[in-house]
Amino acid sequence: MTTTILIEKNIPCPLSDGTILYADVYRPSAEGQYPTLLARLIDGKDSHRFRYLDLLKVVQAGYVVILQDVRGRHQSDGTFTPFYHELTDGKDAINWAASRPYSNGAIGMFGDAYSAFSQQIVASAGLKTLKALFPIHAFSSQEEFTHKNGLFKKAKTLDWALYLAEDEIRRKDNEQTGQDYLMHWKAYTDNVERFYHYEPKKAPLFKMLNASLFFYDLIKQSEQVTEIEANDTPSYFVSGWFDSFLESTIEAFSRSSKQEDVPHTLLIGPWSTGAINKDLCTRNFGTSASLHSISNEGSLTDIHLRWFDRWLKQEENGIEHEAPVQFFVMGINKWRKETQWPPVGLQELQLHFCNKENQLLKNPVTHFNDSITIYKKQAAANYLDQTFHRYQTTCLNEALEVIGETNVIIQVDSLETSIHLSAALYDITANGDYHFLTEGTVTIEQARTPQEVTIRLSPTANHFKKGHRIAVAIGQTSTIEYEYHVEKGNKQGSAINIILTKAILSLPVVSNPLS
Structure with missing residues (x-):
């Protein structure tokens, strides 16, 4: 285990079309080549909160970790269009990461929500250097993100669009104009519930902020990204019973599991991507549901390491032979292990x-x-x-x-x-x-x-x-x-x-x- 970690900020990654993306690199100080884990982020490599993963522990275990802002977000150049560039940019980013002098060429990807989408879509490219994925709260298309049963998820999408707008405003060339818009953004954020009553295209925050046309791209259901098909890269899917992407995560796991020669795992806990309304869920799920002690057997970071050790370091740790489906049973606060989803014998x-x-x-x-x-x-x-x-x-x-x-x-x-x-x-x-x-x-x-x-x-x-x-x-x-x-x-x-x-x-x- 390494004791000293090097952190390199804003390392440029040139894409095939000339756009420059920027990444932070965390790596062991000892010379050598290491397996590399890549996360591509929309919410900022400098501010992203990794609730699911202890990055320093991962580096100490002998990995290079690269956090990269996607096109048009935070430090990276270009214009952000949700979902549109993730396949081509993702391939370029993986090839770039594999070519670093400190990388041994074996790449894994991790992250939740939008980062989970970026993993799955680039896995469809069949890159030999991409060895394993760890998608948390996964969805496979824009339709799964913005709609449910044909209904537009207005509140959640407005929340997300408003959240993304802050960085769009900060990127404006005119400092004074940016400050004016930022003031409006803060006011809208503090009173976002008022805008849930509007028809989305008539919500005044879009007109006033004038941050980006991607708001309207999210609202309309046309020109959706083609849904990702079965994933042939070993993947460890994670979701929660109160997660808005639960069904799409299960569907992604089920599609991928049809390939019997490629191992995939599904883990579901009593978790959510956001806060749970206390009036609707007032339950104590116990320590075995904690991300730091799942089933009292280890943290989610430990599971990440076992998964990537198996596929990037080729360690025979047996994780692929364990139950492919594990989920938390509320009410009794215990975990079940099954061979498939849904379980046999219902x-x-x-x-x-x-x-x-x-x-x-x-x-x-x-x-x-x-x-x-x-x-x-x-x-x-x-x-x-x-x-x-x-x-x-x-x-x-x-x-x-x-x-x-x-x-x-x-x-x-x-x-x-x-x-x-x-x-x-x-x-x-x-x-x-x-x-x-x-x-x-x-x-x-x-x-x-x-x-x-x-x-x-x-x-x-x-x-x-x-x-x-x-x-x-x-x-x-x-x-x-x-x-x-x-x-x-x-x-x-x-x-x-x-x-x-x-x-x-x-x-x-x-x-x-x-x-």
């Missing part, structure tokens, strides 16, 4: 909570072989600009472990206009606390006859303890979180009275719950 449990007259069923059953009565909670729950109707089971008389994708199946009467519905799943403790687990959205088209619709909720893993209750909430999708077409006469955010003539909660359960 059984469907259907819970019916109203009949065709929209009346509550009577005589709750006391076992899981049939339906469980779900009682409607009379008090509506406010969630942003939505009104949810909540239903809940009676207290469970035995533990129930749900793993995978939950579905809410409903039948609605004829509709005069198309609507957008959301559903959310909760675990209600013996003390009456609601713990948010997952949610999903669906668009129901205008129809004159009753129709059956499935609301698909994002995957989750939760152990419902004996004495707990299962709750589901159904309501109109938030026009703050999402942007969609609103029919004339129906104001944005107003409630629509929906009569459910059938409602079923379909849960994937395991026969061997943890204990």
Whole structure:
């Protein structure tokens, strides 16, 4: 293990079109050639917070670490266009990194979110020097980043665009103009919730900041980047149950895992890319969920090192023979190891909570072989600009472990206009606390006859303890979180009275719950 680390700032990396990107290099002081890890960043190599990785520990373990600002961001030259240059620029950056005198030519890539996208797309180029990836919170296309089930993720995309605008403003040539725009940027950032109510193209922050046209590129869904296909580079995918990119990370892992001769791993914890609303998730997941002690076996940095040691240093440490799928089961705060996603042997449990007259069923059953009565909670729950109707089971008389994708199946009467519905799943403790687990959205088209619709909720893993209750909430999708077409006469955010003539909660359960 090296004890002295060299740090070189703003090292130029010339691209094939003449643009210069700049990188910071962290490397062992001892002469020699080392395997090299590259992260390409949009939020600044000087300011990026590596919550997932101890960079100095990685260098001490015998790696060169290169942090590079992508085109048009922070220190690097050029104009930033989201997603557009990542394939060609990524190839140039890898070839440049492999040619450094301190590199042995074996390259790995790491990073989260946009950096995870940059890893996957350049892996499709088939560069022999690229040996392994470690994408965290991965998505494979612009559509996955900006949309969900065809709905534009307005709040999240506005947040991201506004965040990126600060560097765009600081890069302005005219210092006074830049300061004026920066003042506006600070004001908009402090009051960003106000702009969630605007149609995106009419939000005043775009016009006032005049930072970059990439805001409008994010808003429109045309000219999307081609979705990344299966990845043939060994990859360790990481996501969290509350991460907005959970489904796309699982999908990327599943596509890549179809190549049986290339090892891939999926790790899912009770994490998020951003803050979790405390009113929705008030759970203590214990020390085994900590990024510093995953499953009480080591930190996420330790997992990075084992993965890259295997593929860049060719160390036979056996990591590729371990369970390819590992995930945290909430409620009992333990980890499960499986051979695939979704796990083998899941059984469907259907819970019916109203009949065709929209009346509550009577005589709750006391076992899981049939339906469980779900009682409607009379008090509506406010969630942003939505009104949810909540239903809940009676207290469970035995533990129930749900793993995978939950579905809410409903039948609605004829509709005069198309609507957008959301559903959310909760675990209600013996003390009456609601713990948010997952949610999903669906668009129901205008129809004159009753129709059956499935609301698909994002995957989750939760152990419902004996004495707990299962709750589901159904309501109109938030026009703050999402942007969609609103029919004339129906104001944005107003409630629509929906009569459910059938409602079923379909849960994937395991026969061997943890204990």
